Amino acid sequence: MGRQRKIQRMAAYRRRRAARVFRGLKRRLGWALLGIFLIFQILAQLFYPSYLTLPLARYNREPYGLKHRDDMVMMEQSKFVSTRLELTGSYGKEQVDLIKLGGRLDESANFNNLSYYPKKWRWVPFSILFWRPDVLTLPITFDDKPLLNYTLNYSKKHSKKATDASISIRDGNISIKDGKKGLSVDANKLRLAIKNKYIDTSGIVRLDVPEASIEPSASSADLLHVRQQAEDIISKHIVVSVAGRQEEFIPSKEQLASWLRVVEESGKVKLDVDSQVFGDFIDAMDKLVAKPAGQTIVSVVDDREVLRQEGVTGERVNRLDFEQKMSSILFRPGVYKYISIDLEPIMPEVKTSYSFSHTQAGLQAKLREIGRRYDTRISLQQLNGEGWGASYRGTESIPSASTYKLYIALRLFDEIKSGRLNWQSSVLGTTVDGCFHQMIVVSTNQCAEEWIRQFGRTALNSFLYERGISQATTFTAEGAIRTSSDDLLRTIIGINDGSLAGGYERDKLLDMMGRQIWRQGIPSGTQGWTANKVGFLWDYVHDTGIVHHPKGVYAISIMTKGANYGIIAKITRELEAQMYP
Incomplete structure (x- = not known):
């Protein structure tokens, strides 16, 4: 019995010892697994992709984590293009596109x-869960010139002069009508208010216009001393006759009073004739004595007039x-006055009909007609078939918008060809390849501006001029890079035929131009497919490309x-119909 108990105690001891060892191993394994998990978690934080937003990032208070940089840029560009200032x-409300400002x-x-996720915090386990950035506004700045032009025009449009007190006749008696306050919109204050306004992501940015009232220069009290002069004027009996016609016109007292307005001259109030109201009287006369002009019909084929049918000259x-005659007699003594007036000729309206032959001359004429109609610059060249080419205002130098990135691409290719750069070289936290994709496919500016800084603006000019680009293209102009439609055409042809870019670089650029995201212009208007590059800046909208029509x-x-871009698509359709009927 004693031996059996001893054996049982030894067995129990072994079981307890085995349990303790198992629990120890289990704890050590748990700590090991936790350590491995933490290591992988920290590694995930250390190598979190720089091209993604943080997992708990928010955009306008909405979840926006794990979004690719290109997707976010495209989204913000779309928001920017459609965002309006109200x-x-x-007077009420008026909306305008921010891009036009x-x-x-x-x-x-x-x-x-x-x-943004600082490196020191990446070593802290789970710290990525505590970085929850949120953006509420679009980062927009304004170029001074277009903003100044808009605010000056806005001020001119909505500022109203004060209405001075005026004289009228009521029930046969002279009465004085009180003036009304005017309104002044300060263009400088409005410009500063726009520049300092936070641009939220809602699509509509609302701003109250800074206004100030303007007091009338002439009040009803000021008119008391011209009352007698007004009474003398409206007591006149004026007869107006038209040379060679039998009709006579006698303005009533009410009409005479309505022609009078109060003006201030050298600090003194006086009466004058209101040209606009007096014009209404003339309009009424014209309905009885004027003879409307006819219409001259002109037919033009390929910019050459082939037929003209002259219309009849009218008179008014x-x-x-x-x-001038009425103003003279109104302010001269005398009651009875007679005026004889003449009629002046009205030239017939010219209506021109255009037609175009299916020739080189017809294409040039059609392109000029479109250019005049839409006030635009166009350059075109067929690369096979008839080989026709045409240009309208093609040498004019205007802001290039993002089309200048084609010139940056040519300079970049030269750097790669010389071995000074390669597609995997670092730039702005990514590679040349990644930056090039952003510049061409998404059309962002950051990489292009960095390469301008690296290459130098004057050196870029020299590089382009050596390759046949005209001085209408310049990176050193004040305000914005400039180019012409002829230069863009020369560049896009040189890229396509390999004379300005060849090999892998040429193929890569044309492929990206075929995949770039802005397709509302030439690609929307053609029946074929397009490798194109767009540009939009202020109120300039451009598109250039190679079109593969059937x-x-x-x-x-x-x-x-x-x-x-809708107009650009329409122009493309019209030109294709002319080239390929």
Whole structure:
């Protein structure tokens, strides 16, 4: 019995010891697994991709984690293009696109905020969960010139002069009507208010216009001393006759009173004739004595007039002569006055019909007609088939917008060819390859501006001029890089045929141009497919590219001001219909 108990105690001891060892191993294994997990978690933080937003990033208070840089840039560019400023003033509300005010989007600023994760914090386990950046505004700055032009025009449009007190007749008696306050919009204050306004991401940015009231220069009290003069004027009996006609016109007292306005001259209040109201009287006369002009029909084929049918010349009251005579007698003594006025000729309206032959001359004429109609610059060259080419205002130098990035690409290729750079060289935290993709496919500015800084603006000019680009293209102009539609056409043709870019670089550029995201211009207007590069800055909208039409290949550059990509698409359709009927 004693031996059996001893054996049982030994067995129990071994079981307890085995349990303790197992628990120890289990604890050590748990700590080991935790350590391995923490190591992998820290490694994940250390190597978290710089091209993604942080997992818990937010955009306008909405989750926006794990978004690729290119996707965010495209989203913000779309927001920027569609964002409008809504100005609220005494007159009501008016909206305008930010891009037309000279707005520029910093495409990298918000992404940098949402992807910023300091290295020292990456060593702290789970610290990525505590970085929760949020952006609420678009990072936009304004170029001074277009913003100044807009605010000056806005001020001119919405500022109103004060209405001075005036004289009228009521129930046969002279009465004095009180003046009204005017309104002044300070263009400088408005410009500063726009520049300092936070641009949120809602699509509509609202701003109250800084306004000030203007007191009338002449009050009802000021008119008391001209009352007698007004009574003398409206008591006149005036007969107006038209040379060679039998009609006579006698203005009533009410009409005479309505012509009078109060003006201030050298600090004194006086009466004068209101040309606009007096013009209404002339319009009424013209309805009885004027003879409308006919219409001259002109037919033009390929910019050459082939037929003209002259219309009949009309006639109407000579306004300037009549107003001068009326002003003269109104302020001279005397009750009974007679005026004889002449009629002046009205030239017939010219209506021109255009037609175009299917020839080189017809294409040139059609392109000029389109250019005049849309106030744009166009250069075009067929690369096979008939080989026709045409240009309208093709040598004019205007802001290039993002089309200048084609010139940067040529200079970059030269650096790669010489061995000074390669596609994997570092630039702005990424590679030349990554930067090139952003510059061409997404059309962001950061990489292009960095390469301008590296290459030098004057050196870029020299590089381009040595390759046949004209001095209409310049990186050293004040305000913005400039180019012409002829230079863009020369460049795009040189890229396509290999004379300006060859081999892998040429193929890569044309491939990216075929995949770039802005497809509303030439690509939307053609029946073929396009490798193109767009540009938009302020109210300039451009597009240039190689078009592979089912009936032929051609190069085209369209540079517009105050138009849009819909107009560029329409121009493309019209020119294709002329080339490939």
